Amino acid sequence: MNKKGFLALVLHSHLPYVRHPEDPYALEEEWLYEAITETYIPLIKVFSNLVRDGVDFKVTLSLSPTLISMLTDSLLQDRYLNHLNKLIELSEKELRRTKGDPKFYRVAKMYNEKFLESKRLFINYNKNLLIPFNVLQDIGVLEIITCSATHGYLPLMDRYPEAVKAQLQVGIKIYEENFRRRPRGIWLPECGYYPGIDRYLWDEGLKYFFVDTHGILNSNPRPTYKNFAPIYTDSGVAAFARDVESSKQVWSAQEGYPGDYNYREFYRDIGYDLDYEYIKDYIHPEGFRKQTGIKYYKITEKDEHKEVYDPQKAKNRANIHAQNFMFNRHKQIGYLSSKMDRSPIIVSPYDTELFGHWWYEGPIWLDLLLRKIGKDDKLKTISPSDYLDIYPINQVATPSLSSWGAQGYNQVWLDSSNSWIYPKLHKITEQMIDLANTWQVKNSIELRVLNQLAREVLLAQSSDWAFIIKTDTMKEYAVRRTKEHLNNFNCLFSSLKLEEIDIDFLKGLEKKNNIFKNIDYKVYQSNQNANYKEVML
Amino acid sequence: MQLILLLLAVAIILVALLRPKKDKDKSRYKRNADIGFGNMKYSHESSEELTNIKEKDNEQITNTNEDISDQELALDKELNKDAILTNEDDFQEELEILKENLSPNLEDESTSKENNHRYLVSSYWRRRLKERDEEFARIPSTNFKIDLSPNHESPSERLWNSNKENELVLMTQSPDYIYAYWKANGLSFEGEKAVIRVYKESNSIDLQDNYFEIEIKKGEGEKYINLPQPNSNYYGELGLLTINEIFIPLIRSNRVTVPRAKPSENNNELWMKVEDQKREYTFYTANCSLGDNKVIYNFKEKDLDKKLSSDSFINN
Numbered sequence: 123m124n125k126k127g128f129l130a131l132v133l134h135s136h137l138p139y140v141r142h143p144e145d146p147y148a149l150e151e152e153w154l155y156e157a158i159t160e161t162y163i164p165l166i167k168v169f170s171n172l173v174r175d176g177v178d179f180k181v182t183l184s185l186s187p188t189l190i191s192m193l194t195d196s197l198l199q200d201r202y203l204n205h206l207n208k209l210i211e212l213s214e215k216e217l218r219r220t221k222g223d224p225k226f227y228r229v230a231k232m233y234n235e236k237f238l239e240s241k242r243l244f245i246n247y248n249k250n251l252l253i254p255f256n257v258l259q260d261i262g263v264l265e266i267i268t269c270s271a272t273h274g275y276l277p278l279m280d281r282y283p284e285a286v287k288a289q290l291q292v293g294i295k296i297y298e299e300n301f302r303r304r305p306r307g308i309w310l311p312e313c314g315y316y317p318g319i320d321r322y323l324w325d326e327g328l329k330y331f332f333v334d335t336h337g338i339l340n341s342n343p344r345p346t347y348k349n350f351a352p353i354y355t356d357s358g359v360a361a362f363a364r365d366v367e368s369s370k371q372v373w374s375a376q377e378g379y380p381g382d383y384n385y386r387e388f389y390r391d392i393g394y395d396l397d398y399e400y401i402k403d404y405i406h407p408e409g410f411r412k413q414t415g416i417k418y419y420k421i422t423e424k425d426e427h428k429e430v431y432d433p434q435k436a437k438n439r440a441n442i443h444a445q446n447f448m449f450n451r452h453k454q455i456g457y458l459s460s461k462m463d464r465s466p467i468i469v470s471p472y473d474t475e476l477f478g479h480w481w482y483e484g485p486i487w488l489d490l491l492l493r494k495i496g497k498d499d500k501l502k503t504i505s506p507s508d509y510l511d512i513y514p515i516n517q518v519a520t521p522s523l524s525s526w527g528a529q530g531y532n533q534v535w536l537d538s539s540n541s542w543i544y545p546k547l548h549k550i551t552e553q554m555i556d557l558a559n560t561w562q563v564k565n566s567i568e569l570r571v572l573n574q575l576a577r578e579v580l581l582a583q584s585s586d587w588a589f590i591i592k593t594d595t596m597k598e599y600a601v602r603r604t605k606e607h608l609n610n611f612n613c614l615f616s617s618l619k620l621e622e623i624d625i626d627f628l629k630g631l632e633k634k635n636n637i638f639k640n641i642d643y644k645v646y647q648s649n650q651n652a653n654y655k656e657v658m659l
Numbered sequence: 660m661q662l663i664l665l666l667l668a669v670a671i672i673l674v675a676l677l678r679p680k681k682d683k684d685k686s687r688y689k690r691n692a693d694i695g696f697g698n699m700k701y702s703h704e705s706s707e708e709l710t711n712i713k714e715k716d717n718e719q720i721t722n723t724n725e726d727i728s729d730q731e732l733a734l735d736k737e738l739n740k741d742a743i744l745t746n747e748d749d750f751q752e753e754l755e756i757l758k759e760n761l762s763p764n765l766e767d768e769s770t771s772k773e774n775n776h777r778y779l780v781s782s783y784w785r786r787r788l789k790e791r792d793e794e795f796a797r798i799p800s801t802n803f804k805i806d807l808s809p810n811h812e813s814p815s816e817r818l819w820n821s822n823k824e825n826e827l828v829l830m831t832q833s834p835d836y837i838y839a840y841w842k843a844n845g846l847s848f849e850g851e852k853a854v855i856r857v858y859k860e861s862n863s864i865d866l867q868d869n870y871f872e873i874e875i876k877k878g879e880g881e882k883y884i885n886l887p888q889p890n891s892n893y894y895g896e897l898g899l900l901t902i903n904e905i906f907i908p909l910i911r912s913n914r915v916t917v918p919r920a921k922p923s924e925n926n927n928e929l930w931m932k933v934e935d936q937k938r939e940y941t942f943y944t945a946n947c948s949l950g951d952n953k954v955i956y957n958f959k960e961k962d963l964d965k966k967l968s969s970d971s972f973i974n975n
Contacts, residue, residue: 277831278830281828281913316831316916317916327936329933339922340918340919340920340921340922340923341923342919342923342925343923343925343926343927343928343929344922344923344924344925344926346928346945346947346949347945347947347949348949350949354931354933354938356931358931358933358936358938360933458949461947461948461949461950462946462947462949463945463946463947510933514932514933514934515930515931515932515941515943516930516931516933517928517929517930517931517945518929518930518931518940519929522890522918522919523831523916523917523918524918529833530833531831531832531833531834531918532830532831532832532833533832533833536830536832536838537832538883541838541840541881544828544830544838544840545828545840548828552817553817553818556817556818557818560818561818619818
């Protein structure tokens with residue numbers, strides 16, 4: 123009996139498209155900057171070091187098209203560098219401030235060194251993080267997969283196959299432009315699957331996608347290997363299921379690793395803690411406080427009492443947690459292997475931004491875990507496509523509609539707080555499809571309007587807006603963005619119909635919402651459309 | 660003569676055979692519609708021609724075949740000429756003018772609340788009411804399956820007329836709930852209930868679709884609807900339910916699939932091999948005994964240190 127098993131670590135990286143050329147201090151742009159400093163650069167460093175040390179590992183990484191577009195945008199790249207310079211300046215100021223207190227000084231030193239290292243690497247990568255990601259994929263340690271264009275939540279788009287296909291095709295196009303190959307797999311936003319979408323995935327040449335555990339366990343027919351081997355949908359695309367046990371260990375607020383006593387506390391930031399006069403140049407110019415990224419405390423207890431962060435102690439805990447993760451996977455694989463006639467695959471997907479941003483020690487944990495697995499003879503990391511190469515025969519079943527959101531279905535993206543979005547989204551989607559099917563383009567300006575209309579539909583469809591409205595954090599921003607894209611669409615649409623195109627308005631939108639530079643609005647055509655024209659993707 | 664009849668019969672059979680096959684659902688609706696109403700262009704009329712007309716109650720209807728007044732038919736014609744009546748004020752005005760042409764006794768009857776009531780009905784319905792009263796009386800019997808396509812305009816027409824008069828959209832929220840939003844401009848009712856009739860599609864074309872009704876109130880435009888059963892397809896119709904329990908649909912929704920909430924009972928195994936984007940079904944026997952046991956091996960945080968001190972893996 124084969125006692126080996128596989129672990130597919132899947133990191134899903136996504137941020138909504140946030141780019142405000144009109145506002146150099148837009149707070150929401152800092153989501154990207156924080157993620158670059160705390161997550162993406164640290165992870166690139168982890169993977170690079172593992173390669174340097176000859177560790178045998180494989181990680182699956184999805185990069186959403188909105189994130190790719192932001193990482194390659196020159197305005198945001200320059201702004202990030204300014205942001206980082208400011209952070210380095212603040213960390214130097216902190217070194218002077220904490221000089222007399224060794225505990226705090228040690229932490230200040232850690233930040234200062236990390237920021238300087240980030241700057242060195244960022245410039246080294248020519249300000250484009252896709253360069254190292256590309257290299258890591260070429261070496262063979264990363265399998266980079268795609269995602270839908272703006273992270274639109276597809277189960278709530280099922281009425282409009284054209285809209286689903288547009289999300290997929292535009293996303294894949296961005297992938298190809300940046301990675302010079304077709305993606306082998308896709309991360310369906312929020313693990314949102316509905317029966318039927320697999321047909322479109324197959325048509326795009328995608329080999330696999332992921333669903334949450336219950337999506338596979340409730341598939342029809344019942345899956346023989348449960349969620350420890352993929353199933354094929356009848357269209358031939360493989361569905362891999364998230365493993366509950368390993369997910370919970372890393373995610374769960376109660377039982378998960380990130381809540382450890384010694385780990386860094388996310389919410390105590392000097393942007394809020396220090397005197398206004400001291401910090402005013404590093405918070406928002408209008409005077410309201412914000413996170414800076416410099417945080418001195420450990421989680422400690424749940425009350426107000428906080429102890430000073432100790433990087434070495436935190437690293438020790440990360441090592442123990444990496445061992446614990448290994449131990450539990452060994453147990454799991456031992457049991458599964460005794461019941462299965464093939465090596466089981468344990469699929470552990472996480473939001474990439476959990477590592478480093480929310481869970482500061484996440485990259486260290488991942489580094490230590492991959493080193494341990496690299497030396498292990500029972501457990502091996504694998505990508506889904508490598509697993510399919512080993513096991514090309516799989517059971518055929520249809521997963522049930524599901525997501526990895528709270529309660530497991532569409533409840534997060536469709537509830538009383540955000541349902542008002544959908545009638546409006548449906549209307550512009552229908553109009554976009556009708557335009558793509560019937561509009562006879564008379565000149566290049568009209569063509570630009572149509573392409574911008576497609577961009578606005580895609581941007582309005584981001585699942586992030588419904589999610590943020592539901593969770594009620596930064597809600598005003600999500601409402602504003604939704605209304606802004608709907609309004610942009612409606613204005614452009616009216617101007618097109620009335621043949622009164624405001625060229626300045628169009629230019630303004632093209633400059634501001636400049637995502638998907640090479641989009642072709644005909645991606646919204648229906649297949650049975652009599653005026654069908656080939657879209658060059 | 661016999662030859663002509665024979666040729667006619669052959670022609671009819673040929674036409675029937677050559678008719679394009681519709682999908683399962685459509686043919687089902689079509690067939691049911693045929694039983695009830697013959698080949699009528701119902702979808703168009705029922706969603707466009709809404710008129711507020713006084714009508715007799717059901718008991719009287721069954722005895723009114725001979726009493727159809729010419730004025731009523733004239734009224735039908737008048738109304739058929741008109742485009743969709745969306746503005747209620749315009750509509751009332753129109754109605755007042757038309758009322759003046761009605762015979763006094765009908766006016767009297769219709770205003771008498773003891774014997775009559777008012778409801779919203781298409782002029783098509785009115786004709787059917789008079790001509791095929793028996794069929795009508797069977798509504799809402801299971802014969803009532805008609806094609807109420809929500810989109811009857813072509814894409815280019817829709818582009819120029821982007822505000823839909825009537826629509827009912829269903830969205831899946833969970834195995835237990837669907838979300839419905841709707842627009843029903845021109846829907847005016849007094850003695851009747853506006854309802855959404857939610858149909859659960861049966862699994863067999865020989866069975867009728869079961870339904871339940873949700874009452875909606877004026878001014879409402881959305882609702883979460885609790886479903887009787889997960890793992891099914893649902894669709895809905897928004898319309899009026901008269902005092903006599905006659906359902907008059909205004910618009911039909913899209914169809915939604917609601918997921919299952921527990922594992923399937925189906926244990927049939929089918930296996931496929933996929934290589935180089937080529938797929939083929941194949942024979943395969945899996946030797947697996949995972950069963951339904953749920954095994955969770957995670958050690959909780961509090962047990963972790965204890966475990967670590969006793970297990971050898973700490974030194975790995």
